[in-house]
Amino acid sequence: MSDSTFTKWVACWGNATSITDRKEAVYAKDLTLRYPVRVVFSGSKFRFHFSNLTGTEEVKITKAFVALKGSDYKALGITLNGEKELRIPAGKEITSDEIDFAVKAGEQVEVSMYLADFTQMNAGTLVTGPLSKGSYAYGDFADKEKFPDDLSRSTNWFYFLNTIDVFTEEKNHALVCYGDSITAQSWPDYLAQKAWDKGFHNVAIIRRAVCGTRILRQYDCITYAAYGLKGETRFPIEMQVAGASAVIIQHGINDIIHPVGVEVNKFRPWSDMPTAQDMEKGVEDFYISYARKLGIKVWSGTLLPIFGWRTYAPFRNDLRNEFNDWLRTSDKFDGCVDFDKAVRNPEKPEAFAQGFDSGDHLHPSEAAYKAMAEAVPESLLS
Secondary structure, three states: OOHHHOOEEEEEEEOOOEEOOOOOOOEEOOEEEEEEEEOOOOEEEEEEEEEOOOOOOOEEEOEEEEEEOOOOOOEEEEOEOOEOOEEEOOOOEEEOOOEEEEEOOOOEEEEEEEEOOOEEOOEEEEOOOOOOOEEEEEOOOOOOOOOOHHHEEEEOEEEOEEEEEEEEOOOOEEEEEEEOHHHHOOHHHHHHHHHHHOOOOOEEEEEEEOOOOOOOOOOOOOOOHHHOOOHHHHHHHHOOOOOEEEEEEEOOHHHHHOOOOOOOOOOOOHHHOOOHHHHHHHHHHHHHHHHHHHOOEEEEEOOOOOOOOOOOOHHHHHHHHHHHHHHHHOOOOOEEEOHHHHHEEOOEEEEEOOOOEOOOOOOEOHHHHHHHHHHOOHHHHO
């Protein structure tokens, strides 16, 4: 395949960026981060987006590399304006220089970053799934093929690296999965595997998900800072996805389950409790209208069962059902992925089907995440 075949940039991998969980230690030093990425279509060049969106200090990535995983390991440096040190201002995102890199569909690359100096680790997101396995090592091993076993561990926190674009063929496109912790977990990875296994090698699944996030509200306290930005703020930032053709929005359950009253939790007043109409207006104003400006299709994703969750009450389930009815029937969308129907108990629809509950009565099991991926129609992949 000649370079003349490649005509446009398309995102081939991506995560959201949010405020990381604020623990006692929020800085790292002399640390290497490494993230493996399967590239689903062939291309001739890469460019890398790094984010410090939620940081309050400049981040300095001392050096960064990309390497093709395989027998002939060769790490190529990632630069910014010709410099090997990548400086990301607080609250900003940057795009690296383009790098010539011939890659074939299905190959795996690894992106590694070395942080030499004290670095505020406040911009990242927690992601799980069979294709989302990062690692880190104490010391500088960014251009080395292997990490020392005694100095390294796996991680599901993805810091700074936000999106990878590949210069590829015109036929290729990206499908964005937008949501909260349910989307930050496994179903987008299973959807990516489904697309590959069924021969849809022209679509990349881009995950834009933050645990705990809501459509209408956000928390301005360190206790819940990791629950991220509200939809109005998040969506325009996270939809900066090269080659995006459509977005699946599966979002809103936290708006329903979080409010409990200040007498129970000072940060969760009843005034945060929305109506279905409030949520519908938020989706229309924040999500649909912006996506239309980008010229991409918008698919709704219904909210999952919550029976047994610690704040469950019939009125919350009624609100979920009312919102789901709108997600299924509104002509504002190009279609609906009925995730609720795919995982609920048909005899007790407020609850998960047998084997589909992770145990907390809010998040699905791995089997249920696979069922969610199966519920996505192939027309969205093609």
